[in-house]
Amino acid sequence: MTDPLSRVFAALADPTRRDMVARLTEADHTVNDLAAPYDVSLQAVSKHLKVLEEAGLVTRTREAQRRPVHLEAEVFDLMTKWIERYRRRAEERFTRLDAVLARMQDEDPDNPAIPTKQEGTAS
Amino acid sequence: MTTMQQTETRYPEAAIEADAEVPAIHIWRDFQATPAQLFRAHTDPELFSSWVGPTDVGADITHWDARDGGSWSYTARGSDGREDFETSFHGCFHTVREDRIVQTFTWDGMPDGVALETLTFEDLGDGRTRLHAVSLCDSFEDRDAWLRSGMEVGVNDGYAAIDRMLAEGSL
Numbered sequence: 166m167t168d169p170l171s172r173v174f175a176a177l178a179d180p181t182r183r184d185m186v187a188r189l190t191e192a193d194h195t196v197n198d199l200a201a202p203y204d205v206s207l208q209a210v211s212k213h214l215k216v217l218e219e220a221g222l223v224t225r226t227r228e229a230q231r232r233p234v235h236l237e238a239e240v241f242d243l244m245t246k247w248i249e250r251y252r253r254r255a256e257e258r259f260t261r262l263d264a265v266l267a268r269m270q271d272e273d274p275d276n277p278a279i280p281t282k283q284e285g286t287a288s
Numbered sequence: 289m290t291t292m293q294q295t296e297t298r299y300p301e302a303a304i305e306a307d308a309e310v311p312a313i314h315i316w317r318d319f320q321a322t323p324a325q326l327f328r329a330h331t332d333p334e335l336f337s338s339w340v341g342p343t344d345v346g347a348d349i350t351h352w353d354a355r356d357g358g359s360w361s362y363t364a365r366g367s368d369g370r371e372d373f374e375t376s377f378h379g380c381f382h383t384v385r386e387d388r389i390v391q392t393f394t395w396d397g398m399p400d401g402v403a404l405e406t407l408t409f410e411d412l413g414d415g416r417t418r419l420h421a422v423s424l425c426d427s428f429e430d431r432d433a434w435l436r437s438g439m440e441v442g443v444n445d446g447y448a449a450i451d452r453m454l455a456e457g458s459l
Contacts, residue, residue: 171428178308248304251313251435256302259317259419261339265329266321 173240176220181205182213186222189236199234299418311431315421323409323417327386330407337362350376355384360391379405387411393423401430 177183185199200210214234217223221240225232298318305314319326329335333352341347341364351361361378376396383390389407403423410418425431 171432174306174308174428174432247436248306252302252304255304255315255317258339259302259319262329263319265335265339266319266325269325269328269335270321 172220173222176216176222179213179216182217185210185213186217186236189223189234190238193233193235195231195233306431306435311425311428313423313425313431313434315419317419318412318416319419320415321417322415323387323411326409326417326419327389330389331384340364341366351378354381356381358384398430401426403430403434 177186181203184202188194188199196207196210196214199214200207203210214223214225218225222237224235224237226235297316299316300318302315302317306312307314321329329339331354333349333354336352337347337349340362347362347364349360349362351359353359358381359379360381361376363374363376365372365374378394378396379392379402381389381391387409389405391405391407393403393405394401403425406422406424408420410420412418423431423434425434
């Protein structure tokens with residue numbers, strides 16, 4: 166998977182990595198901090214971090230001894246934007262579908278999905 | 289008004305999920321309609337064309353045979369805000385049933401790519417029906433390309449427009 170967006174999706178496919186990312190949205194953490202809540206080895210956590218790093222989602226500063234892990238919010242935002250844009254397109258279609266269904270409702274009083282809208286029309 | 293609905297998720301607006309396990313996109317949306325009405329809106333070509341296409345122009349149905357083993361094609365025209373585009377899609381109906389439509393979906397700009405779409409219409413029992421659409425793509429790359437394209441804009445034009453909007457911060 167050479168596509169950067171695919172790497173981001175793949176990195177976030179794992180629940181532990183998603184949880185790590187969620188915690189990093191609040192503050193930078195050291196590897197030890199990050200590992201604390203999980204019942205896995207430090208080595209396993211380092212492996213997860215490597216996947217997140219390769220996807221460009223997190224970086225680790227070189228200079229400080231504790232090398233805190235930092236979330237690259239821009240990459241994360243970009244992905245969120247693609248999905249939100251896609252969602253908005255779908256929602257635009259569905260809003261048009263709402264209108265089509267409302268018209269069908271009017272033309273089809275024998276099959277009312279919203280009885281309250283039909284009240285007063287019953288014989 | 290004691291209710292057990294607190295744990296019940298509602299989708300008054302579309303919810304999207306990029307599946308983590310397989311290259312699929314899920315969409316959920318609740319409608320004020322019966323399953324039969326939602327089914328008609330997806331299988332009657334006149335009704336379908338009135339909502340599926342871009343807002344101002346809509347879609348031209350070029351072929352429509354909504355039954356098991358039938359097929360469909362349509363062309364959508366619109367504007368990405370800078371230039372007009374025209375794009376077409378085709379596929380085959382595999383299962384056409386009141387509560388379920390299974391079909392293939394190909395964007396003609398990438399004729400070798402094909403997604404398998406499964407639409408289910410679930411009666412929520414209160415006059416509403418839930419649409420759950422799953423599009424299973426060939427690969428994660430194709431799936432993610434769909435997510436980026438928004439499915440309506442020609443991919444190259446679309447990418448350029450999206451890149452511009454992202455650069456301008458207007459997305």
